[in-house]
Amino acid sequence: MAHSAIRWVIKQYQDDIFIMSNKQSHTFEKPFVTEDGATIPDPTIAYQTWGKLNPERDNVILVCHALTGNTSVDKWFKGIFGPNNALDPKKHFIICPNVLGSCYGSSGPKSINPETGEPYRANFPKVTIRDIVRSQQQLLDELNINGIKLVIGGSMGGMQALEWCITDERPKSAVLIGMGEKHSPWAIGISHTQRQAIYNDPNWNDGFYSEENPPKDGLALARMIAMNSYRHPSDFDKKFGRRVQDEQSQYEVESYLNYQGQKLVNRFDAVSYVRLTEAMDSHDIRRSRPRIQETLSALTIPITVVGIDSDMLYPAEECRELANLLPNGRYEEISSPHGHDAFLIEFGQLNSIVKSLQSELSEQAV
Known part of the structure; x- marks a missing residue:
């Protein structure tokens, strides 16, 4: 085999290693207590990763999924995932946790209640976006992740990403897509x-x-x-x-x-x-936060809020208003006839928006 062909095979193998996903789950030793005071014993969070952590354990992109989503970012975000895209496993350690309350491996209504030996069903407690984020924070603590280059999410994923920025010092930037500061009465x-x-x-x-x-x-x-x-x-x-x-x-x-x-x-x-x-209905950054303006004033990391011009569920104006609330907020808009679902369709525009933010941060780091 020619040397050039051998090099191509080796490179292809290395690329495949980086892109290969790693599905895992973690069960915590301590019970999880929700905002409402309900207890979930033996809480489990399923997650999926791609790429490798650097020695500082901070080359992380955290992806938060939407309502019925799962951890397979390489499938539902495929247009911005992969070599030379915004979510590049060769450059970053990409992680996506399945949310608490879902049915894709994390503790939820289909999980077995240890007190009864039967599925929780409706006995599974109500959770909030903040509960979901706290469970994710505990997971990243267990994984000894020290920093997050970017947290990104659309719809319910954007709500999680925003709470990450408010409640955790690890995110260094964020992209929030198709959501606002609260779930509106319409939604x-x-x-x-x-x-x-x-x-x-x-x-x-x-x-x-x-x-x-x-x-x-x-x-x-x-x-x-x-x-x-x-x-x-x-x-x-x-x-x-x-x-x-x-x-x-x-x-x-x-x-x-x-x-x-x-x-x-x-x-x-x-x-x-x-x-x-x-x-999702619980999403409201002002809820139980009488000093929200002080909290937001301290939130100086660059956050790009992305609206969709045809979104009827989370109108672009709500996204623009959220960007204006943030000290280092920026507003970008996807032009599309597809409505709210455009964040899972218009990958060319989204990739450009995210990579622009990443390039800016790279220039600042030099």
Whole structure:
């Protein structure tokens, strides 16, 4: 084999080693106590990492996922993940924890309650965004992570990233996408209607349903409601129009929503959906913080808040207002017809925004 070919094989192997994911979980020795005072014994946080920690253990990018997301950043953030992108495992140690209350490995409603030997279901306590972040902070403490170059998240992930900046000294920069300083009444109302859809499913049984008969119809309907809020009317006009599927005699948009509902039912838990929408409703940086202005004044790290011009769930104006509250806040806007979901679609624009912040920080460090 020619030397150039050998070098290419070695380089490809090294690249693959860096990009290879490492799925893990950590169970804490001490119980976790929520803001409301509920106790979760033997709390577990699942997480996934890529890349290697440097000797200082501070070359970290922390990615916070959205409502029904998981730790697989390389899949749902694939457009900004990988060599020469904003999330580059060859340059950074990338970590994504699964949130408390979810159903992808962290303690949540599907976990076994040690007191009963049965799944928690509705006995799993309510958690807040701050609870979720505190559990993540404990995980990074256990991993001896000393610094975070960047914390980034969209939607519920952005809420977590903002709380990280407020409550922890490790983040050195942040990118917050598609969210504001609080969950607005409009957003809470949409969450409420989704939960009501779940509650009204005959199989809900006050949240103590069986594994064989979960409230599938209610969860599917909740997802359909959410999908309408994640997109923009013009996006639906362009994608579906008033076209009808002949074989089903239904509008294409109806078929699309039915598909999205069923898709979520096959991978997510109904009580987790309830608990995490409740956590999103709890998001308000002013809650229980009478001296929030002093707190924000001390928050001098560069934070880029990204709005989406077609976002109906978290309008761009809310994102701009949040950026104006932050001493070193900057506002950027994604132009897209796709509504709130644009942060998982418009990767070219997002990659450019994040890399611009990273370049600025690199220049300052020289």
